[in-house]
Amino acid sequence: MGEVKANAHLDLRGVMCPINFVKAKLKLETLEAGEVLELVLDSGEPIQNVPKSIKEEGHKILEVKKEGEHFRLKIQKG
Amino acid sequence: MTDHFIEDKTTKVNVNLETIGERVDFNDLKSGGFIKQRQKDLFTVRLRCPGGRMETKKLVEISKIADKYSKKGVVHFSFRQSLEILYVDYKEFRNIVSELEKIGQKVASCGPRVRVPTACGGCEYNPNGLTDTQGMAEMVDQKFFGTPTPHKFKTSFSGCPIDCSRTKEMDFGFQGIVEPVWEDPLCTGCTICSEACKEDAIVSDPDTGKPIFDPKKCIFCGDCIRACPTEAWKAKRYGHIVRIGGKHGRHPMESIEVSTFLPDDKVADAIQKTVEWYNANGKRGERIGNTIKRVGIQKYLDFMEPVFKHGSPVNYLAPGV
Numbered sequence: 001m002g003e004v005k006a007n008a009h010l011d012l013r014g015v016m017c018p019i020n021f022v023k024a025k026l027k028l029e030t031l032e033a034g035e036v037l038e039l040v041l042d043s044g045e046p047i048q049n050v051p052k053s054i055k056e057e058g059h060k061i062l063e064v065k066k067e068g069e070h071f072r073l074k075i076q077k078g
Numbered sequence: 079m080t081d082h083f084i085e086d087k088t089t090k091v092n093v094n095l096e097t098i099g100e101r102v103d104f105n106d107l108k109s110g111g112f113i114k115q116r117q118k119d120l121f122t123v124r125l126r127c128p129g130g131r132m133e134t135k136k137l138v139e140i141s142k143i144a145d146k147y148s149k150k151g152v153v154h155f156s157f158r159q160s161l162e163i164l165y166v167d168y169k170e171f172r173n174i175v176s177e178l179e180k181i182g183q184k185v186a187s188c189g190p191r192v193r194v195p196t197a198c199g200g201c202e203y204n205p206n207g208l209t210d211t212q213g214m215a216e217m218v219d220q221k222f223f224g225t226p227t228p229h230k231f232k233t234s235f236s237g238c239p240i241d242c243s244r245t246k247e248m249d250f251g252f253q254g255i256v257e258p259v260w261e262d263p264l265c266t267g268c269t270i271c272s273e274a275c276k277e278d279a280i281v282s283d284p285d286t287g288k289p290i291f292d293p294k295k296c297i298f299c300g301d302c303i304r305a306c307p308t309e310a311w312k313a314k315r316y317g318h319i320v321r322i323g324g325k326h327g328r329h330p331m332e333s334i335e336v337s338t339f340l341p342d343d344k345v346a347d348a349i350q351k352t353v354e355w356y357n358a359n360g361k362r363g364e365r366i367g368n369t370i371k372r373v374g375i376q377k378y379l380d381f382m383e384p385v386f387k388h389g390s391p392v393n394y395l396a397p398g399v
Contacts, residue, residue, distance in 0.1 A: 047273045052304040056205060061307030064268030066287075071270070073307075 006038035039073045111185035123163045126186040129197035129215035130159025139181040192225040200237040207237035209254030228360030239299045252318040255298035264310035274305035293395040323367030331367045340389035
């Protein structure tokens, strides 16, 4: 999968569950369907929980990259 | 027949039906659910709430009835998820039962019989839920509630391996599981599954990022399936781990796993046949766990084979990837 251009960015490093998910959700609400949000999440609980919650809300995870102790995700609004 | 409506024999209180007189229909008491309190003439009325779920409209009506009949104006949420109306005068049994009946609320049971099933939220609204525990509890309540057994027979349904309904402590418990399968072409090697797996059953290949799966560690929770962004992890099948012979109380016992991936439509058969076996083999006052200890688990498993063959063996491992 090639590089996808993001329409918005959100760094959620150091943000606890479930606040990180809520922040991501609020950010996604500002976007149009089909637009892409880039998220940075800590490993551990955030990466265990946030992606599956985002999927459950009907959004699509386009890319996931591990960068040391955190993950960079690209999410397309559903 | 007094023990039908007094919680086991530990309370050691006799209620003379004569003193209740004509005001109480024997059938109201037969199903049990009236528990003697310390206080003279006062009983706890235990309601039948399978899975602990209740429509709000019914709850409002029950509140009114509880307010009318509880001498102290209190209810208690029982350990088995049923609402109990406290401080009810036994002379009012008939009235309270008939008022509850009018709103479609039945009284629960005590004593040696199949009890009201308990259940977690299940797959309807809990994100971890894998099975329809509420639907199962409802079905079991309809089909088996009150069936006589040598001693109490408690069932429960948990929707996932977190096992909030404590199937390991039940006479007969069912815990939801899902078997994951992985398809290489859909995998992007993102490594989320290995992060999501709390059992260390998945590690990511250092070069490709793709999962290396250890089936011996998998407890079939489905976290990998839910976390996977590309549907490379999928659900192959859902079912229940079946556990028998657990109990709490003075001498707790942990249950024994007797089947895995038993499908939903075999749950009723499993209970039916297990109750049949228990009634044929159990001594009066003996929990099924002790019957199994005395008679031997193999005898039980042989008897259950026609049902359990629809599931997988207890030591079943998901195929590797």
